[in-house]
Amino acid sequence: MFAITVRDDGEIVLSGRFDASQIETADAIFERVSDTTRVNFQDLDYISSAGLGILLKTQKRLSASGHFLILMNMKKMVRDVFRIARFDMVFRIEEDQ
Amino acid sequence: MSKRTLNIESRTERLIAVREFISVAAREFGFTDEEVSKIALAVDEACTNIIKHAYKYDPNYSISVTISTHNGAFEIAIRDTGRDFRPEAIPTPDMKEYLEHYRHGGLGVYLMRSLMDKVEYNIRPGKMNEVRLTKFLPR
Numbered sequence: 001m002f003a004i005t006v007r008d009d010g011e012i013v014l015s016g017r018f019d020a021s022q023i024e025t026a027d028a029i030f031e032r033v034s035d036t037t038r039v040n041f042q043d044l045d046y047i048s049s050a051g052l053g054i055l056l057k058t059q060k061r062l063s064a065s066g067h068f069l070i071l072m073n074m075k076k077m078v079r080d081v082f083r084i085a086r087f088d089m090v091f092r093i094e095e096d097q
Numbered sequence: 098m099s100k101r102t103l104n105i106e107s108r109t110e111r112l113i114a115v116r117e118f119i120s121v122a123a124r125e126f127g128f129t130d131e132e133v134s135k136i137a138l139a140v141d142e143a144c145t146n147i148i149k150h151a152y153k154y155d156p157n158y159s160i161s162v163t164i165s166t167h168n169g170a171f172e173i174a175i176r177d178t179g180r181d182f183r184p185e186a187i188p189t190p191d192m193k194e195y196l197e198h199y200r201h202g203g204l205g206v207y208l209m210r211s212l213m214d215k216v217e218y219n220i221r222p223g224k225m226n227e228v229r230l231t232k233f234l235p236r
Contacts, residue, residue: 020145021109046116046134048141049204060199077134084211085204086192 004029015043018051026051030058035067042073047081059090070094098167107148107158107177112141115162119173122164126171127234136171136232139212142205143175143228151179151226169234176227181220 002016004026012029039055059069072094074082082088103118105111116137123133144160152158163174189210190203210216215231 017113019109019112019141020148021112023109046138048112048138048145049208050145052204053201056196056199057201063199077131080131080135081138081208085208086196089193090196090199 002026010035011038011040013040013043015045017046018044019046019048020050023050023054026054030054033058033062033069034065036062036070037067038070038072040072041075041078044078045075047078049085052081052085052087055091056087068092098165100163100165102161102163104159104161105144106156107152107154107160107179108156109145109148112144115144116141118162119164122166123171123232126166128171128232132232135212136173136230139209139230139232140173140175142209143173143230146205147175147177147179147226151177153180169236170231171234172229172231174227174229176225178225181222181226 002018002022002025003014005013006029007013012033018026055069055071062068070092074093074095079093082091082093101122103115105114119137119140120133123136124130128136140162144162147160148154158177158179161176163176165172165174188203190200190207192207194200195203209230213230214233215229217229217231219227219229
């Protein structure tokens with residue numbers, strides 16, 4: 001099960017498991033992002049390279065206009081995947097917000 | 098030595114069943130929850146690559162996932178009959194360069210190689226492609 005919602009303040013909330021079966025669902029939300037945006041990972045249990053790819057693609061597009069994603073509240077497993085893929089080099093990751 | 102196999106259709110919706118199959122066996126074999134998650138992710142990446150590149154998202158094919166365990170080794174053989182695959186054509190990306198230039202593609206292979214102790218390929222052109230992932234129990 002995967003869910004992606006956008007709060008009134010623009011924060012994107014991810015939950016469940018973000019694998020290759022969820023690319024279209026997630027892309028439909030992320031492609032509408034045009035400003036610096038917070039992404040809350042609090043309830044996300046799993047992410048594969050498919051999910052990482054969407055985040056990287058969004059970050060690339062935003063960076064052209066000086067904006068970026070702020071990734072928050074990752075569980076350890078998800079944080080480990082970011083570290084192993086070295087994605088923590090290009091994303092601002094905040095803990096326990 | 099013990100063996101068990103799961104066959105799935107070539108659909109990304111089936112990745113969750115693969116991860117569950119791997120997780121149950123890896124936990125039984127003695128890996129920690131953290132190691133179990135990493136092995137399941139590596140196998141997810143291998144299957145995703147097959148669905149995407151070997152079968153081009155055609156769901157009318159199947160993928161076979163076989164787990165063999167022996168002497169502290171947990172080995173997963175993932176087989177398909179899709180397009181010929183040349184592993185040497187997929188270099189391990191330099192992640193610093195990859196991220197600085199926001200590249201795409203090759204990330205799944207990078208994760209597989211980072212998460213597992215061994216990644217081997219057995220390619221029989223026109224017949225079968227096999228990727229074998231191995232993780233050893235810590236001594």
